[in-house]
Amino acid sequence: MAFKRMRSPRRDRGVITVREIAHESGVSTATVSRVLSSSEVVSEHTRARVMAVVNRYHYVPHGLAGALASRRSRQIGIIIPTIANSIYGCCTQAVNRVAQRAGYTVLVGISEFSPEHEAEIIHRFLERRVEGLILTGMTRACELYKKIEHNGVRFVVTWKYNSDRARPAVSFDNYKAAAMAVEHLISLGHRRIGLICGRADVNDRALERRRSFEETMRAHGIEPDPELIFEREFEFSEGRDAVATMLQHERPPTALFIANDVQAVGALLKCREMGLSVPEDLSIVGFDDLPITQYVNPPLTTVRVPSGEMGRLAAEHLISAIQRGQPVKSVELSTCLVVRGSTGPARTSSIRRARRRQAARG
Amino acid sequence: MAFKRMRSPRRDRGVITVREIAHESGVSTATVSRVLSSSEVVSEHTRARVMAVVNRYHYVPHGLAGALASRRSRQIGIIIPTIANSIYGCCTQAVNRVAQRAGYTVLVGISEFSPEHEAEIIHRFLERRVEGLILTGMTRACELYKKIEHNGVRFVVTWKYNSDRARPAVSFDNYKAAAMAVEHLISLGHRRIGLICGRADVNDRALERRRSFEETMRAHGIEPDPELIFEREFEFSEGRDAVATMLQHERPPTALFIANDVQAVGALLKCREMGLSVPEDLSIVGFDDLPITQYVNPPLTTVRVPSGEMGRLAAEHLISAIQRGQPVKSVELSTCLVVRGSTGPARTSSIRRARRRQAARG
């Protein structure tokens, strides 16, 4: 071999490049680029000629090369904990929609509630040079936030809002939302109220809702009973099992706040299966307002959260911040209590009465 | 200005590059690259020195530049029609998991059942130089397949399997699966059977299930009544409305095949709400085996499809095909009928009887 390096200009797997297109249409690569970015001033004539060649060759520009050269990846990332709870899917879908319209692609990461896993996803997204990040919840190593900022990447927190925190957030306030639910129960005369929620150690939304439950109870002079507080995974079955166990307590609750509808629906169906009347024997208020909640029997009283709008706004704020080179603006979204059939006035020791009834029957 | 171009080597927004790392640790960029790709032979000593600098600077390599240079993007794309039906979420999550483990990032596209939208997503993914594509269903413009292949991108079809087609698929056979459901009903003595399914014009899975319904009926000497076939969107409410309408027919069905569980659960709950007994008044068999189906009352008889496994296998086959430079191997997955409480023996004109009962009560 006499020559130093044998790299013919188009030895590649036949994938066309700007150079070929430029050559074929008798213009420079710069012009092709201008035509394709469709923003520049190019004469109608040249544009037509170039486009003809582009179409003829089914030319698809190399976006990564473009990103490298322009230093804009036109990608954002979103990290959600799970897809088992459809609220995250709904939010992601909304993000996807606005991103797409703005010419951005979205990378989806699923952390499965693992901080290590999340850190890994963030690292990968940073490598891919996302221009922005949509995060779920606020609790994560300070290091990680530093790493994100250090790489010049903007982010916005969803599903968690605290007016006192410095991090940009587009979300509702879990504390307030949960308080509405608990106060609804208290106002119906319930004093003995149980809580079922997600795992507070890996989920700051669950933590916040739990904290709100406890403090709201105390604010009304009720001391929450730790034996009536269950933290479980996000599954129908977990809600079912939790409620079954809780109702075996010697002093069972007359009402339940179940801080997510997946567990709430599971629990509600279980109650019916056990022959309990809802809300006569037990009131239940859920959280999320999943579509199915209005169709179960009785329809579930629950807290409506704006999952879709949150996704939409988070993406809009993030992208506009990126484009305008400004910090992301926070917004607090509102929630509301949707009162349906699963909550009613407290009646003394209704579970015990129901139990007796069952015993008589069985 | 006397000089031609003013481009200082590190004027950028402070983001570190290999060159800086190489310089700081007194090695070449090639060595840094070797350390980071962790595959090459590098002395323990140099590796440690380089890693120290990497960590000190929180250096995150520019993945797009790497992709460009190595001509491997380490990305795959998946396109699903919606996230409203959680089976797609489940599948996507599985894909994500194996991709991540293999060092691939996944781009998620949501087509919302629009072919135009899907074509756009594919184009964008091709620009991003995905190395492979996981598609939902097989029906799309031949042009589009050509475009994908023309760009040297491998793909695999999911949720649709036909042994006669040339396209690589990792899926179950909708026709067979639906036939199991219909035959179950027929074997219980039902002759007047209705169908509720997705829109067959934009969804080849729905089409296939509908075709299977009609042909299986005929194979058993029953002519399907077009008035008992409803194509609807994927919503609980659509299932509800469809069943309500269908039962007003002068000769209502004694059984229903509802080709997806979202609609099936909606329909089932509606039946209960209308005071109908399931399966005494009406048998229902669903499709998908969503988690909730086993908890509704009565638990839904349905066809179990391997959403998670399909995602896992599709991703594995695709990635291994990419890595070994071979075509993607097809696999047909199996489904099974899960008989639960919503189906029972046919009883003559049970709906009419129920109606009379209701009239008597009302």
Place this chain on the structure above:
DNA sequence: CTGAAAGCGCTAACAT
């Protein structure tokens, strides 16, 4: 309105 050419940050031959 168009072209020339210098990189974007990295990897992969090739050479040592």
Place this chain on the structure above:
DNA sequence: ATGTTAGCGCTTTCAG
């Protein structure tokens, strides 16, 4: 085991 260097395919000044 490590360094040199030529690109990857595109965008973007700057010049005309």
